[in-house]
Amino acid sequence: MDQLLWRALPLLVLLISFTLFFYLRDPHKLAEDECSLVPYSHYWISSKRILTSQGFISGSVEINEGKIVSIVEGYGKQGNSVQQVIDYGEAVIMPGLIDVHVHLDEPGRTEWEGFVTGTRAAAAGGVTTVVDMPLNNDPSTVSKETLELKLKAAENKIYVDVGFWGGLVPENALNTSILEGLLDAGVLGLKSFMCPSGINDFPMTTIDHIKEGLSVLAKYRRPLLVHAELQQDSKSHLELEGNHNPLAYKTYLDTRPPSWEEAAIKELVDATKDTRIGGSLEGAHVHIVHLSDASASLDLIKEAKRRGDSISVETCPHYLTFSSEEIPDRDTRYKCSPPIRDALNKEKLWEAILDGHIDLLTSDHSPTVPQLKLLKEGDFLKAWGGISSLQFDLPVTWSYGKKHGLTLEQLSLLWSQKPATLAGLESKGAIAVGNDADIVVWQPEVEFDLNDDYPVFLKHPSLSAYMGRRLSGKVFDTFVRGNLVFKDGKHAPAACGVPILAK
Ligand SMILES: NC(=O)N[C@H]1NC(=O)NC1=O
Ligand SMILES: [Zn+2]
Ligand SMILES: [Zn+2]
Numbered sequence: 001m002d003q004l005l006w007r008a009l010p011l012l013v014l015l016i017s018f019t020l021f022f023y024l025r026d027p028h029k030l031a032e033d034e035c036s037l038v039p040y041s042h043y044w045i046s047s048k049r050i051l052t053s054q055g056f057i058s059g060s061v062e063i064n065e066g067k068i069v070s071i072v073e074g075y076g077k078q079g080n081s082v083q084q085v086i087d088y089g090e091a092v093i094m095p096g097l098i099d100v101h102v103h104l105d106e107p108g109r110t111e112w113e114g115f116v117t118g119t120r121a122a123a124a125g126g127v128t129t130v131v132d133m134p135l136n137n138d139p140s141t142v143s144k145e146t147l148e149l150k151l152k153a154a155e156n157k158i159y160v161d162v163g164f165w166g167g168l169v170p171e172n173a174l175n176t177s178i179l180e181g182l183l184d185a186g187v188l189g190l191k192s193f194m195c196p197s198g199i200n201d202f203p204m205t206t207i208d209h210i211k212e213g214l215s216v217l218a219k220y221r222r223p224l225l226v227h228a229e230l231q232q233d234s235k236s237h238l239e240l241e242g243n244h245n246p247l248a249y250k251t252y253l254d255t256r257p258p259s260w261e262e263a264a265i266k267e268l269v270d271a272t273k274d275t276r277i278g279g280s281l282e283g284a285h286v287h288i289v290h291l292s293d294a295s296a297s298l299d300l301i302k303e304a305k306r307r308g309d310s311i312s313v314e315t316c317p318h319y320l321t322f323s324s325e326e327i328p329d330r331d332t333r334y335k336c337s338p339p340i341r342d343a344l345n346k347e348k349l350w351e352a353i354l355d356g357h358i359d360l361l362t363s364d365h366s367p368t369v370p371q372l373k374l375l376k377e378g379d380f381l382k383a384w385g386g387i388s389s390l391q392f393d394l395p396v397t398w399s400y401g402k403k404h405g406l407t408l409e410q411l412s413l414l415w416s417q418k419p420a421t422l423a424g425l426e427s428k429g430a431i432a433v434g435n436d437a438d439i440v441v442w443q444p445e446v447e448f449d450l451n452d453d454y455p456v457f458l459k460h461p462s463l464s465a466y467m468g469r470r471l472s473g474k475v476f477d478t479f480v481r482g483n484l485v486f487k488d489g490k491h492a493p494a495a496c497g498v499p500i501l502a503k
Pocket of ligand 2: 227289290
């Protein structure tokens, strides 16, 4: 018996060590090779078309430990210490896109989207950073505690880097210590609604709440993002529901006229007067999200900028791609707020983009479940308002932008550099020495059909109004801090994005 025990002992020890090893191993520690589809951390990428912060070059970018460490002009001349080169030939190497308006809906509504599906879609679309909105997740991100829930939910689930906006709601606007707690915990800025948000625990703010918020934000030098629609005396939903056809897009369009955007922005630009140098709100910044109205609303913003107010504005691919005349009856995939307006308005938005009056682009990716989008019923008044588009940011804006004369330099400014500035991401947004190696490799000339065979990584592809379109600009590879997170249709095994917190 003793002898048997002695013989079995080494085997037993081995078994116990194995069990202990797997049991005690830190589950959060990922093997490095799982984060990236390239097996090295020091390497070069080269191409004949690299968009650097100094313009296009033909040459190579040296990446080491996640950073861009050198940029060399001259295709095929990488210098002496070259170990590994990935040669992309004619493909365009550009800064990864930074989408600062995305609703990832986690925790609480992962059936709508979630960190895994949302960030995998981002990586597949060349988007290397997203900034998550504080609502549609449950609970909303309006305090230090609710931000902590977000961070916990994001652990090991994000394939690209993710920053967070906090919510400015009446409760924290009137309680500086909650608001400061949220800002101290690292949100990159705040977001508020001047109309009902559609989410119960995210109530709207008045201009007085907004001014309170701005006075706190001025100290932190972080922006306030505002959904700028203020309800005017137009026909109410109920009135319309009785008399109008809810299956027609025009019925919905008429419920949210441009005057709602104009009224909200009028109140905002009155407040931003004080953000000028020497003003009582110096240091604060107002950013108007998803501008749809290219007329009076845009004029107010242009005027405020001319005066020197600290104000900026974004619009979204859907306002630049679709027009109200084309939206078929019952097709609620196009429902969003503010609504998509007519073709003339769309052309004016493009003009404003090309003239530099619109600062940046975002997706406002805001999905739900197909049942709430009422795809079968087609009721525009009752369906969820929100567009699904995150993976298509780049090909959509390029396909339609190039027809309007948009250059790749402008595209990159709108999708990378300006969003990085808004969110305070100092080491992102440009291919420059010292920056994070956040890079998209793509071919602007390659066309493809967004049909059912196309690999869409969004949780609910059927919600996207872009399905069925022919687009130009195929994403090949995506690097996040030097990790090759997406290559030729395939993701790296592990989710190695990091949360970005303001300090
Ligand atoms: N809650 C939410 O995501 N709302 C967004 N959807 C939309 O179409 N506009 C919005 O602001
Ligand atoms: Zn909004
Ligand atoms: Zn939104």
